[in-house]
Amino acid sequence: MLRIEDVCKTFLPGTVHERRALAHLSLRVAAGDFVTIIGGNGAGKSTLFNLVAGVFYPDTGRVLLGGQDITYWPEHRRAHQIGRLMQDPMAGTAPGMTIEENITLAMLRGTRRVFGLSRRERERARTLLARLDMGLENRLHTRVGLLSGGERQAVSLVMSTVVPPRLLLLDEHTAALDPQAARKVLRITDAVVRGGETPITTLMITHNIATALEMGNRTLMLDEGEIVLDLDAPARQGLTVEALLALFAERRKKKFDVDRVLLS
Amino acid sequence: MSAREIITLLELGLAYAILSMGVFVTFRVLDTPDLTTEGSFTLGAAVSAALALGGHPALGLLLGFAAGALAGLCTALLMTRGRVQPILTGILVMTGLYSVNLFVMGGKSNLPLMRVDTVFTPMEALVPGGWHRVALLALLVSLLGVGLCVFFRSSLGLSVRATGDNERMVRASSISTDVTKAVALCLANGLCALSGAVVAQAQQFTDISMGMGTVLVALASLILGETLLRGGGIPRGMLSAVVGSVLYRAIVALVLKTSIPAYAVKLMTALLVAAAVLQPTLARALTLARAKRKEARRHAAH
Ligand SMILES: Nc1ncnc2c1ncn2[C@@H]1O[C@H](COP(=O)(O)OP(=O)(O)O)[C@@H](O)[C@H]1O
Numbered sequence: 001m002l003r004i005e006d007v008c009k010t011f012l013p014g015t016v017h018e019r020r021a022l023a024h025l026s027l028r029v030a031a032g033d034f035v036t037i038i039g040g041n042g043a044g045k046s047t048l049f050n051l052v053a054g055v056f057y058p059d060t061g062r063v064l065l066g067g068q069d070i071t072y073w074p075e076h077r078r079a080h081q082i083g084r085l086m087q088d089p090m091a092g093t094a095p096g097m098t099i100e101e102n103i104t105l106a107m108l109r110g111t112r113r114v115f116g117l118s119r120r121e122r123e124r125a126r127t128l129l130a131r132l133d134m135g136l137e138n139r140l141h142t143r144v145g146l147l148s149g150g151e152r153q154a155v156s157l158v159m160s161t162v163v164p165p166r167l168l169l170l171d172e173h174t175a176a177l178d179p180q181a182a183r184k185v186l187r188i189t190d191a192v193v194r195g196g197e198t199p200i201t202t203l204m205i206t207h208n209i210a211t212a213l214e215m216g217n218r219t220l221m222l223d224e225g226e227i228v229l230d231l232d233a234p235a236r237q238g239l240t241v242e243a244l245l246a247l248f249a250e251r252r253k254k255k256f257d258v259d260r261v262l263l264s
Numbered sequence: 265m266s267a268r269e270i271i272t273l274l275e276l277g278l279a280y281a282i283l284s285m286g287v288f289v290t291f292r293v294l295d296t297p298d299l300t301t302e303g304s305f306t307l308g309a310a311v312s313a314a315l316a317l318g319g320h321p322a323l324g325l326l327l328g329f330a331a332g333a334l335a336g337l338c339t340a341l342l343m344t345r346g347r348v349q350p351i352l353t354g355i356l357v358m359t360g361l362y363s364v365n366l367f368v369m370g371g372k373s374n375l376p377l378m379r380v381d382t383v384f385t386p387m388e389a390l391v392p393g394g395w396h397r398v399a400l401l402a403l404l405v406s407l408l409g410v411g412l413c414v415f416f417r418s419s420l421g422l423s424v425r426a427t428g429d430n431e432r433m434v435r436a437s438s439i440s441t442d443v444t445k446a447v448a449l450c451l452a453n454g455l456c457a458l459s460g461a462v463v464a465q466a467q468q469f470t471d472i473s474m475g476m477g478t479v480l481v482a483l484a485s486l487i488l489g490e491t492l493l494r495g496g497g498i499p500r501g502m503l504s505a506v507v508g509s510v511l512y513r514a515i516v517a518l519v520l521k522t523s524i525p526a527y528a529v530k531l532m533t534a535l536l537v538a539a540a541v542l543q544p545t546l547a548r549a550l551t552l553a554r555a556k557r558k559e560a561r562r563h564a565a566h
């Protein structure tokens with residue numbers, strides 16, 4: 001589904017602030033895979049997502065989605081194939097518009113249709129919101145700006161999957177939430193990704209190693225712009241956080257910077 | 265106030281309500297201050313007057329709107345493709361339009377439309393008592409208000425609103441914000457020009473400097489309306505534009521009845537807008553001052 005071939009990305013080249021964010025990184029993700037991604041601060045995780053989403057382009061290398069070379073497609077051109085959620089709960093929704101208007105906008109995306117939703121679509125939107133179990137289906141005319149961070153992130157999740165994208169990118173989308181809301185949004189994430197007729201191919205960055213090992217069917221670990229560990233389902237089976245860190249230390253001949261990484 | 269005066273203020277209020285709707289689209293929906301307005305207002309008036317003189321008053325309104333939309337497109341291209349700041353863009357296009365407007369007016373700085381048929385002429389036979397202009401304007405303003413409410417519920421309209429609300433989100437969805445901004449600016453300036461076109465035919469007079477200060481008038485009207493109307497979204501904005509615009513004209517008419525000189529109106533308008541813009545800051549300062557005073561008093565009591 002997604003193929004990344006030998007991409008490099010250096011920020012501010014030729015200055016004192018030169019920073020190589022990705023170094024000859026290659027990756028293949030099969031359709032229906034749910035890949036969790038971990039790595040220290042500045043490992044290049046978000047940069048990888050930005051290249052896939054088209055926020056900026058790689059210096060070298062190619063990005064292919066469903067066999068199509070999208071390396072230099074502008075962001076909005078690939079957007080209807082790629083759903084994206086950020087850490088900031090404010091990023092994915094329009095605060096001044098109601099829940100219904102936000103969802104309508106998402107449902108009309110990628111269609112040629114000009115006007116609002118049919119009754120069936122409205123029902124579907126309601127069902128999807130009801131599945132979040134937050135009572136949002138009864139607050140369709142509430143402005144999104146009045147919702148809590150967790151609620152906004154849940155609405156963003158519905159918005160980016162209501163028309164199933166080919167690829168879903170989740171960049172620490174629970175990091176700004178309190179632990180309880182974070183757990184809830186993760187549960188919803190799992191349900192949304194696997195809830196459709198076919199599962200949505202998903203990449204999820206998380207700073208929580210335990211979450212990374214629990215969710216999805218494959219885990220990547222990045223360091224200094226390279227993929228250090230690539231663990232498929234059997235390899236992850238029964239792997240503890242400690243064992244994973246040991247594996248990292250062995251590969252990189254250094255200890256993993258546990259600073260910001262939550263172990264539990 | 266005499267019936268004649270009430271009719272005049274309703275005419276002006278309704279004609280300028282269209283301008284406030286346009287300003288609502290840029291300042292509120294798109295959240296971008298656009299000064300092109302002043303130029304496109306006069307452009308609409310000029311086109312409308314020129315075509316009315318040529319015997320096509322209705323076409324004058326239509327082409328007036330189109331000309332304004334074109335001016336909006338220039339602004340949009342400078343802003344999005346050229347990455348020029350909104351204020352500077354507005355000033356650039358507005359200044360350029362001054363020459364264009366004079367050109368449309370055949371080099372004359374004013375065009376009287378006395379004894380020329382306007383869109384209001386056929387209405388005279390239908391609506392008695394001098395209310396024919398008010399009737400047609402009310403119809404036009406209602407149609408535009410409803411039309412805009414419908415538009416802003418369409419997928420394109422929702423995208424335009426989202427652009428003003430959270431541009432990052434729209435860019436991450438499959439819509440180009442360059443396009444949504446262009447749509448908003450064309451629509452807004454089309455409306456401003458239509459307002460000028462209507463004013464020209466209602467007053468049967470067009471002047472090259474009639475656009476001066478219109479952004480503030482429209483904004484002040486909108487703010488007046490918004491303080492009166494609760495709720496949110498587009499319908500409230502449309503109603504605010506109409507109610508506020510009529511109210512603004514009523515206030516101006518009342519002021520002119522007092523001994524306050526007419527030239528004070530602009531200052532009052534500016535003060536009104538400044539007060540509205542400063543309101544949150546003033547309110548915060550006031551609350552803080554009150555809290556400080558209370559605390560000081562408590563200490564003094566001990
Ligand atoms: N837009 C940018 N400009 C300059 N440097 C950047 C930019 N984005 C990321 N970087 C740098 O690239 C490196 C990788 O960043 P990032 O991919 O955001 O890391 P993370 O794995 O924490 O998400 C960091 O050193 C960061 O400072």
Ligand SMILES: [Mg+2]
Pocket residue numbers: 045046047
């Ligand atoms: Mg990051």
